[in-house]
Amino acid sequence: MTSAGIEDQLKQFGLSEKEIQTYLAILEQGEAKASTIADDTGVSKRYVYSICEKLEDRGFVDVDDHVVPTKIRAKPPETVIEMLSGRLEDIEPVLKQRFSETSSRPQRFDVIKSRVTVIKRLREYIESAEQEVVLAVPEGYLPEVAEELSAAIDRGVLVLLLVSDVDDPEHALDGIDGPVGSVVRVWELGMPVLLAADEQLGIASPAEMVSRANSDDRAIAIVQGQIVPIISSSFLANYWPFARQHFVVDPVELPQTYRSFRHATLQATLHSQAEATVYARATGQPVETDDSFTTLQGAVVETRQGMVEPQTNTIPIEHTIIIETEEGNVSIGGPDSFLEDYEARKVTLERP
Incomplete structure (x- = not known):
């Protein structure tokens, strides 16, 4: 050169x-x-x-x-190159996050008039999920999307599944092959069909849209990164806490890297409940600042979450990992956090 x-x-x-x-x-x-x-x-x-x-x-x-x-x-040049490479790695999750927020996926709001289209769109959105799915669906129509949910689990996607309108909570998943949720809760009451995939794709539908072929109700499908998180927040705040925990996945083998912060929080919680020491390494930025991203790492000393029992968060949207660092305990949340010390785009969990 x-x-x-x-x-x-x-x-x-x-x-x-x-x-x-x-x-x-x-x-x-x-x-x-x-x-x-x-x-x-x-x-x-x-x-x-x-x-x-x-x-x-x-x-x-x-x-x-x-x-x-x-x-x-x-x-030494190799030291400088390593330093520059590290800085590029630190900004990688930020660039990817910004890219996903402004990617070529068109924003869209569709009014759906038929049960068949609701089921079809549910399957499409679950199949496209890369990080996270939250879904509420009546028990009678769980088989319609069971295959797609199992495939999502196999891909490493976090799936929070609420099965509503359940007749017998003890046997809600009988007849379903394979795991269909990372965490599954059941509820005897009916509720709307709700789906949020990667906080980008969403569906909200009256339950009658999938339970009655001739319903006059309408559903809505949303492709909008600013609106879909409202669906997942409503799901976690208004329905999830009142349903009964039915199934929880086992802790995964570590190390694992997560871009879904809820998924990282769930696994950190499961390992903690199994009395296993876990270390977390996150690329984080002080909340509500324009400060540069930095690498945070330390042993996980606490999590705050409402995905599995016992619930430890103070509000439904709080999903926090607290790690012990040389400067003291630091709380880390996902993108756009405001309760924690840092917001993180990527988290790696590993054993000592």
Whole structure:
């Protein structure tokens, strides 16, 4: 690569032309005095000090001002590359989150007039889920979507399933092959059909739309990242707490990385209930700030959640992992959190 090519690449990391010239001069020397660098770059020695302080802050050089004259040392290239790669990894989940929020999927609101279309759309949305599904469906129509739910479980998707209008709670899943939910609750009462997949795809339907072929009711299908979370929030706040826990998946083998924060919280809770020590590593940002993302890691000391019994959260939307760090306990929530210290886009759970 030519010198011009190297300079162009370094500009991609936010270095100015003078900073690049100074850094390359230091690289060629390995270690140099400010006066030597000033001579090589044609700038004042005072300006060299100013630039080198910025390069040190960025992780490119070390400034040794404990000797006279001050020496500036270039960090080994492999160290700099590792540092830059780490920063790119830190912003990866943020970029992916922003991309998913503005992806090519068109926003859409469809009024559905037939039971057949409701079932078809339920299957389509479950099949497309990559991270999370919350679903409430009458017991009589669970077989209509059981295959898609099982496939979602196999893909590693979190599935919170509420089976409503149940005649015999003890035998609600009889006749269903394979797991159909990470957590399954049952309720004797009827309720609307609700689905939220990856907080992007949603369906809300009166129960009669799937239980009666000639219903005059209408359902709505939503493709809208700002509206669908309302469905999952209503599901967790108004229905889920009142249903009876029927099935809970076993803790998974670790390590596992999750982009669904609820899924990470569920697994951290299950391991904690099994009295297993779990460490969490998250890429997080202080809530309600524009501060940069940082890596948080430590042993999980507590979770707050309402997905499995016993419920430990204070409000239905609270799903929190609390870890022990050198600075003390830190609480971490998912994107757009406001109750916790940090919001995280990605969480890795691992054993000691």
